[in-house]
Amino acid sequence: AQTVTQSQPEMSxxxxxxxxxxxxxxxxxxxxxxxxxxxxxxxxxxxxxxxxAYKQQNATENRxxxxxxxxAKSFSLKISDSQLGDTAMYFCAFSLTYGGSQGNLIFGxxxxxxxxx
Amino acid sequence: xxxxxxxPKFQVLKTGQSMTLQCAQDMNHNSMxxxxxxxxxxxxxxxxxxxxxxxxxxxxxxxxNVSRLNKREFSLRLESAAPSQTSVYFCxxxxxxxxNSQYFGPGTRLTVL
Numbered sequence: 001a002q003t004v005t006q007s008q009p010e011m012s013x014x015x016x017x018x019x020x021x022x023x024x025x026x027x028x029x030x031x032x033x034x035x036x037x038x039x040x041x042x043x044x045x046x047x048x049x050x051x052x053a054y055k056q057q058n059a060t061e062n063r064x065x066x067x068x069x070x071x072a073k074s075f076s077l078k079i080s081d082s083q084l085g086d087t088a089m090y091f092c093a094f095s096l097t098y099g100g101s102q103g104n105l106i107f108g109x110x111x112x113x114x115x116x117x
Numbered sequence: 118x119x120x121x122x123x124x125p126k127f128q129v130l131k132t133g134q135s136m137t138l139q140c141a142q143d144m145n146h147n148s149m150x151x152x153x154x155x156x157x158x159x160x161x162x163x164x165x166x167x168x169x170x171x172x173x174x175x176x177x178x179x180x181x182n183v184s185r186l187n188k189r190e191f192s193l194r195l196e197s198a199a200p201s202q203t204s205v206y207f208c209x210x211x212x213x214x215x216x217n218s219q220y221f222g223p224g225t226r227l228t229v230l
Contacts, residue, residue: 004159035218037221042223043205043223043224043226044221044223044224045160045207045209045221045224046221047218047219047220050218091159091160093159104150104162104165104175105150105152105160105162105209105219106162107159107160107161108159109157109158109159110159
């Protein structure tokens, strides 16, 4: 079975600074996807960034980037130039790419990020 | 293009009552999902539908039923609500291909008294 662990329940960062959120996962599979989702106070789940396990290059989306370490089963999210609108819960998630569970997401418990002015 | 929509946004039920949560997507996605989110927890999968006409159990299916009415719509039914089902429910959809990015609805906050 796959598991996702986020070891930082809460974090804070000053506006314009950089923050890194940690995520580790456990799986015996070789092909999978990893995601970071953002959940602001509105509760909507918003996809931030996605990483395919077969790609060695780390994914980036504007101010958001990941550090994917496949051997260590680590998938951290770096937010650069933090903005007040980045205040939210951030969830790390995992999914397989085949079989009956294709597309099913397994979530970590989340990290609450507060960006302070 | 509304994405994924859910109704209702809020609902209060008494123990033993039944209700159906509705979900619709206009992105022509093949796969749809129902999750629940409890305080201090990530989302947990209740049921999913990999394609029209198929449904499968997820991690926490007990006490729920689902119907994939057509490609657009995927409903979640609570036949006899219990206080343990108090939660926020999210519907999601994805293309069901190797992309596997799920798009979520705004959620339904359900309270069972």
